[in-house]
Amino acid sequence: MKYLFALILAASLGCTSITPDRAYQSRVRINDEKYQEIVGVIHVHTKYSHDSLGTLEQIISAANDSKSDFVVITDHNSRGYSKAEGLDQGVLVVVGEELSVPEAHVIGLGHEYVPSNTFDQVIRDLHSQNAITIVAHPFSSKKWKNPSPIIDGIEVHNTGKMASRAGILGLLKFSFLYFFSKREAVAGLCCEERNSISLYDSLSAEKSLTAIVGADAHAVLGIPPFALDNYKDMFSIARNHVFVSQYSKNSLIEAIKKGHCFIGFDYISDSSGFFFAAKNKHGEAISGDALSYTIDTNLSVMLPRRGHVVLYKDGQRIKNFRGKSFIIPVKEPGLYRVEVYKDEFLFSREKIWIISNTINITL
Ligand SMILES: [Zn+2]
Numbered sequence: 630m631k632y633l634f635a636l637i638l639a640a641s642l643g644c645t646s647i648t649p650d651r652a653y654q655s656r657v658r659i660n661d662e663k664y665q666e667i668v669g670v671i672h673v674h675t676k677y678s679h680d681s682l683g684t685l686e687q688i689i690s691a692a693n694d695s696k697s698d699f700v701v702i703t704d705h706n707s708r709g710y711s712k713a714e715g716l717d718q719g720v721l722v723v724v725g726e727e728l729s730v731p732e733a734h735v736i737g738l739g740h741e742y743v744p745s746n747t748f749d750q751v752i753r754d755l756h757s758q759n760a761i762t763i764v765a766h767p768f769s770s771k772k773w774k775n776p777s778p779i780i781d782g783i784e785v786h787n788t789g790k791m792a793s794r795a796g797i798l799g800l801l802k803f804s805f806l807y808f809f810s811k812r813e814a815v816a817g818l819c820c821e822e823r824n825s826i827s828l829y830d831s832l833s834a835e836k837s838l839t840a841i842v843g844a845d846a847h848a849v850l851g852i853p854p855f856a857l858d859n860y861k862d863m864f865s866i867a868r869n870h871v872f873v874s875q876y877s878k879n880s881l882i883e884a885i886k887k888g889h890c891f892i893g894f895d896y897i898s899d900s901s902g903f904f905f906a907a908k909n910k911h912g913e914a915i916s917g918d919a920l921s922y923t924i925d926t927n928l929s930v931m932l933p934r935r936g937h938v939v940l941y942k943d944g945q946r947i948k949n950f951r952g953k954s955f956i957i958p959v960k961e962p963g964l965y966r967v968e969v970y971k972d973e974f975l976f977s978r979e980k981i982w983i984i985s986n987t988i989n990i991t992l
């Protein structure tokens with residue numbers, strides 16, 4: 630199916646590619662700490678994976694073309710590009726690893742080396758090196774057995790697997806729509822992975838977890854040297870927007886671990902500038918943080934453009950809003966997050982645009 634998608638995509642797109650708007654790079658101040666929003670992709674394969682021939686040069690070029698500030702390379706059981714870490718032509722390159730264990734695929738980020746082992750032991754080994762651990766595609770390729778919140782995050786959307794989720798009819802619709810509009814065609818394929826998001830909600834009830842989008846880009850599906858699922862398209866469809874205190878590897882990893890980030894389906898519309906926070910007399914919190922409940926607690930949601938905001942509490946939809954900015958009084962403690970949808974498509978119903986991380990309003 631991946632090959633079919635790649636062939637249809639290549640036939641449709643020719644040599645052209647998808648380009649999101651320029652990164653907005655908004656700056657915010659919360660509780661006297663300054664954060665900068667940076668945008669990029671996590672979960673990228675290269676020639677150090679058995680199923681990719683991509684190179685660092687192609688990745689840097691695609692990152693610049695897609696206006697991505699950072700790229701996290703995660704080869705299968707390899708950190709072959711570890712020496713490439715750092716700033717390269719304006720792109721922050723971080724090298725993690727996608728570890729295959731019998732129970733799941735685990736993205737490790739911030740470690741040097743861990744031997745292959747059971748899921749629990751690999752997580753312990755990664756944590757002993759202060760690395761973060763994210764379960765990739767928990768319901769596809771290798772379904773995550775026995776989910777538990779000992780990890781730090783969940784890949785709640787995997788761009789590389791959009792084709793297999795779409796099915797034959799979805800791919801035919803993609804090819805048909807392409808001739809009207811590339812944006813309409815990609816919107817037709819985009820849909821939230823509801824089972825992964827529900828898993829994130831249920832495990833977040835036990836421990837704070839981070840939701841990310843993984844590109845799972847391989848860049849060489851098909852017959853080399855034709856890179857059919859090219860990096861630029863995979864880097865442009867959905868991205869992680871991360872609030873960092875510094876433009877560095879350590880700050881990026883720390884921010885992802887804290888959940889100071891959100892997912893933007895930027896090909897639908899650039900989501901840079903989205904902001905979700907809570908405030909009361911105790912202070913302020915952004916997604917990933919906790920704040921003690923008081924009667925004066927408010928949530929605030931700001932969008933760069935109008936959208937349909939759905940507010941979730943403890944995994945349940947509780948409110949809908951349409952517009953651009955909202956102040957929402959909080960009546961009781963709980964785990965709050967938002968999803969935002971856009972609906973101005975000719976050939977598709979409303980589509981997921983933004984997924985925030987969770988703010989925990991505690992007792
Ligand atoms: Zn995988």
Ligand SMILES: [Zn+2]
Nearest residue numbers: 672674727845
């Ligand atoms: Zn992968």
